[in-house]
Amino acid sequence: MVRMLAVAALAGTAVFAGPAASADGETPLFTIKDSRITESSGLAVSPTHKNVYYTHNDSGAEPTFFAVGSNGRTRAKFTLRGAVARDWEAMAASKDPATGAGVLWFGDIGDNFDGAWPDISVYRVTEPTTMQDAALPAVRYRFRYEDGGHNAESIMVHPRTGRLYVVSKQFAGAVYAAPKRLRTDRVNVLRKVGSAPMMATDAAYAPDGSNFVIRTYFSATVYRTPGKQLARVSMPPLEQAESITYTADGKALLTGTEGAASPVYRVPLPAEVLRETAPRPAPTPTPTKKAGPALVAETRAAEDGDAGVPTLAVAAWLAAAAAATGVITLIARRTR
Template identity: 65%
Template sequence: MAGPLIRTLGVALAALAVLSPAAAAADGEERLFTFRDPRITESSGLAVSPTHDDVYYTHNDSSAQPEFYAVGADGRTKAAFRLRGAEARDWEAMAAVKDPATGRGVLWFADIGDNLDGAWPDISIYKVMEPRTLADATLPAVRYRFRYADGARNAEGIMVDPRTGRLYVVTKEFAGGVYAAPKKLRTGRTNTLRRIGSAPIMATDAAYAPDGSSYVIRTYFSATLYERSGKTVAKVPMPELKQAESIAYTGDGTALLTGSEGARSPVYRVPLPARETPTPTPSERPAPADTGAAAESPGGGLTAFDVLVWLGAATLAIGAIALLARLTR
């Protein structure tokens, strides 16, 4: 029963997303392409190839195979890749960086969804070397298992610092958090994720800029840009999407890409105004130390309108749940 209730709440939040100020058209936004492959029905993660020009990677959400797709600027699939030694319980996010030592692209796939907040004893994130050739293939994956130091969490966002290679998970909760993985990941034991800062309510994805000077966290309603130190720069208006699930920077770091679930879903390019481009700082941490106060998040807190929207979402969800309960008695 919990699954339908959670999906009902998700539908309510998605429906109310159009009421948010962030749903207004972003300045200069453009539809970059539409996924044409009928196999791409729940695009949940999005990343720009670090080594192939005009190539974008995506993968489907839960109930899918451990595979991802390389897509061209025209929305057509160039190659489909299956991961060997991987599962796809609930893939929710991906990241792509270039290894500064070798120049090779490195892809990360996050099996971190947990709608029951504790259904799984651990979560997994897979590391894959980016293929040099864009042709259908099966690729080896390195599996890292994780647990949260403060108990199970639902999450839909990961980001990798291109300067240090360190991995971060952003949870999707009303009091979400940014969690840092150990500097050195181990395959022979479970790695611990430790909370280092707060995240906006119900974050659906996150990404680092290619130069590591900033990062962004996406929610159903908007995207928030941060300096490397964790200081909030601005909220960036996002286009209206059916179910906003993904965020990434363009290769040159001057714009954001955002996508949605659904068949033939679009990917939009949203420019970052010059005034919203953060100034790099020497800090290597993506967020400030958590103070324990939920309101003091990198997202800059809630406005009165945000509160009204979430109250409306809760009211709609409660009504839907009550109706579902009556229908299933």
């Protein structure tokens, strides 16, 4: 875990493009009230429960996460059976495309020595259907980077494809894509697909998959795809900005911090991002008049590559040729 003081001196070297949007005032959307949540490091909106937000503590804690209501009070605490929490740093939420069930992902991906661990882990859990304390079965996937070890605090899952991404936390960070099909019987390889801002602390995909955001200690950047930046978004001042996700409607961001009684703020997305990522209306087909048999035949001939000689012209030429042949034959008989 790298503190803000470690990178504050380098903040002025970061390069950003585009205007920045500001937070919704200085009033948090809610404040986490559970005294057990002291290092809220990951944040996700429930994909199936209204007004439910998930979070978990940072390294050194148990493999547990909390469901928090919109009033900031904990609704349930869940434990992952058989999991370990070496250095939990991030979480993500998605839906199973086959069943529509909610899926939660937890990233045990922290590595302050950039290669101290031979591999990192991400746990996949089916979202609980009821808000009651419980122990949940989890599937563990192990990963390694194609280019050596990295520290990371960000995972995100594309809502349409279900593909997992990890964003490294370094001065020259990068976005890494997991294989399309994850394996539990071997280590999965993460491959670099784009660059990331300096010292990324969290990342998330929009609910419709049209864009994603990467959070740093100082701001957030929204991307259409890896490497294609849409806008930079200013964040409210936080003691240690650690988490970010999208609201359920995809029109704003939620961001949080570590510490006791930590606040969660709502930050609207810039208008240009909403405009750029809005669904495009399907093109209206141009109506055509009903064609007669001859025109249909001519059109088919044109589609077959005979656009220079329409069918009607060919028919007229054949008729003329037949008439000329008859006249020649008649003359030849009379002159014998």
